[in-house]
Amino acid sequence: MPASSTVRRVWALDAPELTVDCSILMLGTGGQEDTIPSPSFLVEHAEGLLLFDTSLATSGAGDPAAAYGPLADAFKISIPEHCRLDRQLESIGCKTSDVRRIVLSHMHFDHTGGLDLFPHAEGFIGAGELRYARTPSSLDAGFFREEDIAAAGKIAWNEVPAGYDHDMFGDGSVVLLSLHGHTPGTLGLKVRLPDESTLVLTSDAAHKRANVEATTGMPFDVDRLNKNASLQKVKLLRTQPGTTVWISHDPRDWADFRPDNGEITSAAELNRAAAQA
Template sequence: MSRIKLAFAVIILALSGHGATAQSEKTGVEKLYVLNCGEGTAGDISRWTPGLNEGKTMDFVDTCYLIKHSKGWFLWDTGIADAVAAMPNGLVPADPKAVTWRRPKTLQAQLEQLGLKPEDIKAVGVSHTHPDHTGNVELFPQAVLFVQKTEYDWPGANNEPRFKPSHPVELLSGDKDVFGDGSVTVLSTPGHTPGHQSLLVKLPKTGAVVLSGDAVHFRDNWDNRRVPSMNVSKDQTTASMQKIADTLGKEKAQLWINHDKAQRDSQKMSPEFYD
């Protein structure tokens, strides 16, 4: 009888060990890379801070984020078009108060530095459809595009569609758990545009971060809850900032503000990463 009990105990131990090994396999987000997707100078930042800073210039950055998940690569925002890298004076806007963008590094070159080709990216999310966030969407014609339906249906210039009709797309109506495990969640944060969205990412060591998109453009606007004059809805913008604040509290998360140069300059840039 004691031998039988011993054999049974060995089987249970072996099974439990196998279970422990299976559970220890990596799941969820493994790495997050911060990519340089443009640098520029705003001619007059009063459009972002109504009633303040008339005539003052300000440096902006444009950031994309590459997420390595156990189920595949996910890119958040695609930045200024790579073609701008070849423009000696940058992309000069018609409105001198807007941002003149430059592209010191192309998105494709930064992917190549990580040993990746565009076709390795399985999904792309865009915070919204302004060109400094969608400039390279068609570099990934095979990737599923995550975008709010209200944004997708929002008419572009001359009522043109904002994306090629052939591009595979998942139209969202609110928040979306991208991988079904809670590690990457699209947050509906309208106001800057009708279907603007932000992203909550939960990293195993760094913890949770919220990628702002343009729900807020720089730290001073966040601290003072300022709403840029070009936003489509002041009320929606204010509500979205509150939603982000609530998420930061609930998840004990950091807020990474897309265009804030001081914050971006303090971050590890690709090929370094956060895990």
């Protein structure tokens, strides 16, 4: 089997949303609100399905306060019924039990809400991330949800050391990127699509394109020095030919790169989505 055929497709699953002041997303900004997606990405590989991040809790669909209490109003959380992670998987013909591997970028609540759906999966997480989530600093303690930490405790995790990029299947098609700094174990994902182009998913190593362009983080980064180094790493990845860097929370990237059906097999589909945006 040619190496390039091992990733068959990627789905950008339709995303719940949060609405926040821009000052939360980037230092030195503020005064207006941004509505940002909270996505999950499903990767189909010859070795099975892999899910990158799990978005917001299905129990909050239609009534975010039922899952998030005061956070629902503070972040103006919106979880339409069709954006439930389990229903997103069903819409493309999958069940939660079909997902064999979970890659968690970090433990903030907008990435961990669906962990309870995957106790059977093999997990991959940045070193120290789960330990930090249980005893966070006061800086970002409000971003961790006890229910998600409990769900994470039922998953068998493999830890990815800081500074190490892990080739998931040994064929170069799916690589876990160490992008720590936002939290101690923040991870990104690099995927080689069937047409040999590369898709990089940054998660919260950056929140907006401007973070990368200015090498400037956000107020709740726990390690400013390593966060800046991770932003520089993302900036370098953007210079590689045939590479698309998708900043998960950036509404422009969501609008520009996501095809209508969410299914991605080539750079042409990413470019076509951008042209139509």
